[in-house]
Amino acid sequence: MSKSVTPLIAGNWKMNGLARESAAELTALVERMKAVAPAACDxxxxxxxxxxREMATLAEGSGVAIGGQDCHANESGAHTGDISAEMLKDAGATYCLVGHSERRTDHGESNDTVKAKAEAALRAGLIAVVCVGETLDEREQGRTLDVIAEQVTHSLPSGATAANTVVAYEPVWAIGTGKTPTPADVAEVHAHIRSTLAGKADASDAMRILYGGSVKGSNAAELMALENVNGGLVGGASLKAADFWPIVETGL
Structure with a gap:
């Protein structure tokens, strides 16, 4: 992990969490963060x-940012069940995930859709975390690097910079399966993302590239030590502060 770039350790709770239990877990995380302030990672x-909104209020002033998991491309309108980036911003979010593999797969989101959502996040003043990743079939066909380059090229928002955009690589076949690519595989893909970003985004050398896919306390240090890995996008292991904290510690 490059020390010239502030790492970002992100937890994606997905469709998990009810108010009382979630508030307790976030409070535990906030207390740990306050104890190490100023932290060396985001x-x-x-x-x-x-x-x-509730989590943003609890986390205020702690160094823990709150983000949305998705947003609509439009600011408002007749889009029942959707939420706009502006609404997330109004609720206290500062980041928004877009293009997560579960959105691409379960909701059929294309690169163009992801780009539009990322641009909506920037429009609202949020930092867009643009997710990319290959399926098992694509990896077995030897298409990983081509798929990733295409997704990065066509999913990043116009005007992407290191300050307003993060890229998260999450091999689809590793999410929630307990399987992870080898460190060499991760390093290869992250290096490819970095080279793809060159000429595509301002300050591309400083843009954070996160790794996601069955990240846990037992493998986080090895993954975060790799070149061009500037943090992690963590799923299940982020639901409990006790499980998430060892991962956060790799960035401190």
Whole structure:
């Protein structure tokens, strides 16, 4: 992990969390963060939209940022069940995930859709975390680098900079399966993302590239030590402060 770039350790709670239990876990994380202030890494939690405002209030002044898990490309309108980037911003979010593999797969989101959502996040003053990753079939066909380059090229928002955009690489076949690519595989993909970013985004050398896919306390240090890995996007292991904290510590 490059020491010239402030790492970002992000937790994606997905469709998990109810107010009382989630508040207790976030409070435990906040207390740990306050004990190490000033922290050497940024920490982000992306709860369900129903919890964004409450979590943002609990995390205020702690060094823990709160983000949305998705947003609509439009600022407002007849889009029942959707939430805009402006609404997330109003609720206290400072980041928004876009293009997570579960959105691309379960909701059929294309690169163009992801780009539009990322641009909406920037429009609202949020930092866009743009997710990319290959399926098992694509990896077995030897297409990983081509797929990743295409997603990075066509999913990044116009005007992407190191200050307003983060890229998260999450091999689809590793999410929630307990499987992870080898360190060499991760390093290869992250280096490829970095080279793809060159000429695509301002200050591309400083843009943070996160690794996501069955990140846990037992493998985080090895993964975060790799060149061009500037933090992690953590799923299940972020739901409990006790499980998430060892991962956060790799960036401190």
């Amino acid at each position: 920490v982000l939690i992306c709860p369900p939209a129903t919890l964004v």
